Amino acid sequence: MMGTVILGTGSSLPKRIMTNKDLEVIVDTDDEWIFSRTGIRNRRIGGAGEKTHQIAADAGRKALEMAGILPEELDLVVVGTISSHMLMPSCACFVQKELGAVNAFAYDINAACSGFIYGMDMADKYIRSENQKKILVIGAETLSGRLNWKDRNTCILFGDGAGAAVFGHSNDSTRGVVGSNLHSDGRLWRLLHMHTAPSTNPDLEVPDNPGAHIIMEGREVFKYAVKAMEDSVCALLKQENISMDSIKLFIPHQANIRILKNLLERLQFPEEKVFVNVSDYGNTSAASVPIALDEANRQGLFARGDTILLCSFGGGFTWGASLIKW
Numbered sequence: 001m002m003g004t005v006i007l008g009t010g011s012s013l014p015k016r017i018m019t020n021k022d023l024e025v026i027v028d029t030d031d032e033w034i035f036s037r038t039g040i041r042n043r044r045i046g047g048a049g050e051k052t053h054q055i056a057a058d059a060g061r062k063a064l065e066m067a068g069i070l071p072e073e074l075d076l077v078v079v080g081t082i083s084s085h086m087l088m089p090s091c092a093c094f095v096q097k098e099l100g101a102v103n104a105f106a107y108d109i110n111a112a113c114s115g116f117i118y119g120m121d122m123a124d125k126y127i128r129s130e131n132q133k134k135i136l137v138i139g140a141e142t143l144s145g146r147l148n149w150k151d152r153n154t155c156i157l158f159g160d161g162a163g164a165a166v167f168g169h170s171n172d173s174t175r176g177v178v179g180s181n182l183h184s185d186g187r188l189w190r191l192l193h194m195h196t197a198p199s200t201n202p203d204l205e206v207p208d209n210p211g212a213h214i215i216m217e218g219r220e221v222f223k224y225a226v227k228a229m230e231d232s233v234c235a236l237l238k239q240e241n242i243s244m245d246s247i248k249l250f251i252p253h254q255a256n257i258r259i260l261k262n263l264l265e266r267l268q269f270p271e272e273k274v275f276v277n278v279s280d281y282g283n284t285s286a287a288s289v290p291i292a293l294d295e296a297n298r299q300g301l302f303a304r305g306d307t308i309l310l311c312s313f314g315g316g317f318t319w320g321a322s323l324i325k326w
Contacts, residue, residue, distance in 0.1 A: 002176030004124040009294040010062025011163040012055040014044040027152040034156050039257025043159030043282035046142040051085045053094035056140035059164040067166040071099040075133040077106040080115020080286035083141045113253050113314025115139050115286030117322050123167040124177040131169035138164040139286035148213040159282035163290025175325050181236035182320035191217045192315040225313040230266045232321040248306035254278035254288040
């Protein structure tokens with residue numbers, strides 16, 4: 001039995017566009033090298049008034065407007081992020097304040113690129129338990145503030161942005177979140193991680209902490225990411241007895257074009273049924289899937305009753321897939 005539906009979507013992107021040409025004056029790289037390896041042409045970079053919670057709140061407002069729901073009607077605000085401007089309060093608490101969602105409780109999910117999919121699964125379970133709840137789930141990042149701009153292997157990949165969806169209940173049991181297949185593996189954390197500020201307790205110091213920026217072993221991450229997402233998608237389709245042919249639109253995490261093409265090849269999934277915007281925004285981590293979902297929704301690429309497949313992979317490692325009957 002389903003019934004947890006998306007009532008509205010929204011997204012927000014910083015104004016500043018950083019092109020591959022712009023990166024040529026920062027690190028030893030060029031447009032052809034970046035595009036041939038990643039499929040990325042541009043990414044957005046946050047500026048004044050565009051902190052993580054501010055673009056998150058903007059995306060949330062747009063989702064609420066589409067849903068026809070007032071902020072004070074929300075019961076919960078969840079934000080998937082690894083780049084909030086403060087450790088405490090949570091980004092979600094700041095979003096709650098920005099929106100005026102005075103009746104909601106709020107918290108963050110730290111699952112890197114899988115944050116929105118994890119949050120969607122939580123929203124579904126809350127609403128299945130208490131179907132009157134209305135929940136705002138956001139993926140938001142300003143990773144431009146969490147990059148080593150001298151490391152061309154990472155700084156070329158990531159961008160800033162936010163995407164949001166409002167979840168509620170529908171009496172139409174043929175619609176809604178069908179199910180999810182979620183995983184994590186903390187044993188592999190060294191392949192993709194980010195330190196925090198150095199500890200002020202010398203006994204708890206992390207040796208050789210280079211600072212709070214993304215560190216990644218790209219080739220190793222590639223191998224794990226493609227296989228993990230493939231396995232998760234296949235397991236979910238089998239779990240829900242849904243065929244690949246019945247998928248109207250596939251919205252994968254926009255990591256880079258090589259990962260996407262490799263994944264589609266392994267799944268034998270047609271490119272014309274896949275939504276891709278990595279060229280315009282790069283990898284926006286937790287914001288990647290909800291930004292793409294909102295753009296596809298506003299472009300009318302699916303209709304009521306269509307089956308939408310989402311999947312992601314991020315640091316932790318975290319990964320998973322979700323199915324929605326729109």
